[in-house]
Amino acid sequence: MHSQALPGFRDFFPDETTLRNRIFTVWRDVAARYGFEEYDGPPLEPLELYTQKSGEEIVSQLYAFEDKGGRAVALRPEMTPTLARMVAQRARALKKPIRWFTMPQLFRYERQQRGRLREHFQLNMDLIGEAGPLADAELIAAAVDVVRAFGLTAADFRVRISDRRVAQALLAAHGLTGPQIVAAYAQIDKLDRDPPEDLVQNLMRTASLEEHAAARVLAVGDIRSIDALRAAVSDASIDPDTVSPLLECIEALASMGLADYVAIDMSVVRGLAYYTGIVFELFDARRTMRAICGGGRYDGLLEALGGIDLPATGFGMGDVVLGELVRERGQASEVTGAVDLFLVAVTSEDVPAVLGLAHELRDAGRRVEYALKAQSVAKQLKLASARAASQAVLIGPDERARREALVRDLATGEERRMALSRLVESPSRPADR
């Protein structure tokens, strides 16, 4: 292993590039189905774009350096600041709601683990200018449809949905104030990973709470159904208007037929402080992997970043965890070779004819390969099947004399003679594709 890519960076071999392209294709297809337009920005940005509003943590994990002009720059770790800048430039001219998506390569300098590298591609879909819950439902549905497009079902993945406003109201109803609420989020976020006793102890310490109070606060994170949510809201005498967006969002997803995929889960916190409303995560049903996708409503952020006060909601879905999931449980992609036709020169005198035919076929859009040196017919056919070509086209002295070719179907072994002119004119796709 003399040399390899930098830690956390990937070489994409053809197999892996095929999977990556498949992911990109699905991302674009699904985004198009939802009427989203693609945009992009620079991979290198001024460092201050991230130091202004992002947390210390993000800044410490930036790939940052000084360029030759003495500018402090950074590889983009996220797309939202760029999006905010771009939207701000044309906010007045853009018809709302704005539906934009992008698939940037993002960079973060941190220790890599499975499902988490220093570089990845991420589908970002954002809906800007609409504060209502149908906007949130729209994005959640799009995220679900991306994963469904790989043949995965509710047996493979789920969406957990929460709402910052509801969580905040419930915690406030327990008497918690600013810093205590932050501390409570930190522990609630760990509910599915750590023993509850530990979390209660942590919470008693970090939020200065009595044991029974800490336990009741943690119970907010255990709300996993609409009924449990209604009960908790009723017990805490919370304004029904606070809860209605979340309920409407869930109902909207049910109307779309996606009820099997979604569930309320008040333990979904999402790390970022800027989320202000409905938040959600997609995760694999066996919970053996990291979240596939995370997002939520971030009203207020665009004003902070770009000076334009528009409500917004969006999500990011990385190619790494999604790729693992698809590889593990997704529909196998159809195995297709890189070529349709493999041309075989029976003798070395037939090579010029093969070259001529190959180029005619390529001009006609066919995917064609032939041996690059004189080889036995057996050898050439061996290469043809290794390439998964659908047909081999044999040109020998006999064929040349009659201006025809012997076309062999490599799957069935059937052979038939065909005039060269017909071969070039035949459909650019073989019958089986």
Added chain:
RNA sequence: GUGGCUGUAGCUCAAUCGGUUAGAGCGCCGGACUGUGGCUCCGGAGGUUGCGGGUUCAAUUCCCGUCAGCCACCCCA
């Protein structure tokens, strides 16, 4: 950034207690097969045992360091 585990051929893995020339399967190349592929059989190439140091008559094996991968913490765009 902190801690734990792991590192042998392109891939997946062997190699007895520290002991002779580090093996196998798959893959790759060639041959059986100069007008017919997949299958089969035969042969071949491919290794600084991650790297550096130490202990020892002797290190893939034990020790230290380092790099990389995995896992946990941190954090999660």
